Amino acid sequence: MNNSILLEVNGLSKVYPNGYEALNDISFVVNKGEFVCIIGRSGAGKSTLLRCINGLILSTQGSVRIQDTYITDLSEKEKLAQRRKIGFIFQEFHLVDRLSAIDNVLTGRLGYTNSFFATIGYFSREHREKALECLGRVNMLHRASYRADRLSGGEKQRVAIARALAQEPLIVLADEPVASLDPELSWSVMGDLRKAAKELGVSTLVNIHDIDTAKHFADRIIGIAQGRILYDGPPALLTDSLLQEIYRGANPAAHSRYEQSAPLPE
Numbered sequence: 647m648n649n650s651i652l653l654e655v656n657g658l659s660k661v662y663p664n665g666y667e668a669l670n671d672i673s674f675v676v677n678k679g680e681f682v683c684i685i686g687r688s689g690a691g692k693s694t695l696l697r698c699i700n701g702l703i704l705s706t707q708g709s710v711r712i713q714d715t716y717i718t719d720l721s722e723k724e725k726l727a728q729r730r731k732i733g734f735i736f737q738e739f740h741l742v743d744r745l746s747a748i749d750n751v752l753t754g755r756l757g758y759t760n761s762f763f764a765t766i767g768y769f770s771r772e773h774r775e776k777a778l779e780c781l782g783r784v785n786m787l788h789r790a791s792y793r794a795d796r797l798s799g800g801e802k803q804r805v806a807i808a809r810a811l812a813q814e815p816l817i818v819l820a821d822e823p824v825a826s827l828d829p830e831l832s833w834s835v836m837g838d839l840r841k842a843a844k845e846l847g848v849s850t851l852v853n854i855h856d857i858d859t860a861k862h863f864a865d866r867i868i869g870i871a872q873g874r875i876l877y878d879g880p881p882a883l884l885t886d887s888l889l890q891e892i893y894r895g896a897n898p899a900a901h902s903r904y905e906q907s908a909p910l911p912e
């Protein structure tokens with residue numbers, strides 16, 4: 647087994663109960679610390695893929711391995727325990743509005759705390775320090791005590807990123823994390839996500855509509871169309887004709903919101 651591989655997806659297929667085949671024989675690996683973007687038109691199967699990886703939905707065939715654990719072989723109870731190691735970031739943030747930013751981030755520590763303490767909302771100093779550290783990584787320390795419903799969209803997504811990092815995950819899965827933000831903000835939130843993931847050495851898989859954002863931030867791009875991988879390689883080799891194939895029938899330019907690329911943040 648290659649030690650640099652963190653995630654291995656092998657021959658993954660998903661047929662929904664209505665007979666629709668959303669994923670067809672998907673295979674790829676993600677190395678430790680790698681930042682990978684998945685592109686494809688709406689309905690290509692990107693969300694289904696992330697949800698199969700974290701076990702939220704059952705695949706029909708194939709396997710998903712994270713380090714030495716085959717997620718696809720686990721019982722529902724074992725999957726719940728395993729999910730502590732998988733941070734998930736949603737397009738619509740999924741914060742608890744009435745809780746402060748730091749309390750939202752602390753929910754990322756639930757997998758590490760005694761269930762009685764969690765019920766009464768008690769988190770030790772160690773957990774609070776970890777939550778503050780994660781908020782700091784996405785430049786949100788100054789908003790730690792703000793209620794989530796008072797935060798802007800970009801701030802909410804940064805708190806959601808901090809919550810995912812607070813889980814001390816092996817991998818972060820982000821499903822269209824910047825689709826609700828305006829172009830400039832999405833650039834800076836993606837920059838923060840990449841920077842934090844790189845600093846912590848956490849592998850990251852990001853579903854993203856915008857081709858230029860994907861090309862700018864990704865170490866590697868996976869292009870999906872109709873549930874199949876059409877491209878898996880570096881951004882630099884993703885040619886216009888490959889993009890045409892991935893966005894078959896759609897105009898790839900419609901998935902590009904930036905005309906010029908800024909330098910890649912470290």
Ligand SMILES: Nc1ncnc2c1ncn2[C@@H]1O[C@H](COP(=O)(O)OP(=O)(O)OP(=O)(O)O)[C@@H](O)[C@H]1O
Pocket residue numbers: 662663664666668686687688689690691692693694695
């Ligand atoms: N529960 C379901 N039952 C049947 N079909 C489904 C179900 N969930 C998703 N699909 C279909 O599977 C296909 C892939 O959906 P998925 O949400 O994975 O695509 P996506 O690439 O993430 O799209 P988007 O970018 O719009 O979110 C779509 O055609 C969708 O309609």
